[in-house]
Amino acid sequence: MLKIGELASLAGVSRDTLRFYEKHGLIIPSQRTESGYRLYSNIDVERISFIVSAKEVGFTLNEIHQLLELEVTKDKKSCQDVKEFVDNKITIVNQRLLEIEKIKHSLQTLSDACCGGDEPATQCTILGALNEQAR
Template sequence: MYRIGELADLCEVKADTLRFYEKHGLLAPSSRTDSGYRVYTDADAARLRFILRAKAVGFTLSEISELLSIDLDKSNWACADVKGMVDLKLAQVQAKIAELLHFQTSLQSLSNACCGGPRSAEHCSILEALESSTERVRFEHDHGPGSHSEHAHIAATADKSGD
């Protein structure tokens, strides 16, 4: 039997984390002492480790709740059901990575288009690109007096993502 602080120490989390999981229905103390302290069993510790491992690979609290339900009733679920959840989460992660790579490429283009000099931002290529209703940045080298070494001009490809 563990008190909340003991279980938290055992699993290397804060007691507040256990309270949070309790509040969201993922974990509940097996009982309480006469003085109201939460008391957890080895089964509760195993459940907490399950929650922490699922969280560590990216599952949301809702998804973890569903996984816990399946874990408690394994005989009525197929392995394909669990694999489907993992494959869906994997697809979501891959989509997020693709989105982040797009952000990286776009930000790099904006950065590359700007001279980053000390002059006024009146003709800043980054601001000009962000003020435009299009997405792609095209570079135009302009070495005239008082100009940035590179100006970004926006190509005529509108952003259709709606974001």
């Protein structure tokens, strides 16, 4: 079991952030010591790392909360709901993948093409690079 400071430095967030996430129901420590110190388990480690990843790729805390709440209990009703919600997110994620690929490609173009090469000057801004790639 980890104390808050240990989990914080492991996850690369601040103690305050962990307490803030707890207040908003995202990560609630499995236990407390008698004196009230939070104690986090391995599952909590996974949980915070998911939260951090999901946040980095543009999900809001609210969306992350919903994702973490998801639980398919195999009865048809919950399944239907979850599938709908998840498929929706997959669509969004796919769009983001395309967008991030596009941006990556143009950053690459920008990095590669403009250093002493004799490419046209149109490639030498991010928008130029984006257009180059669109052709």
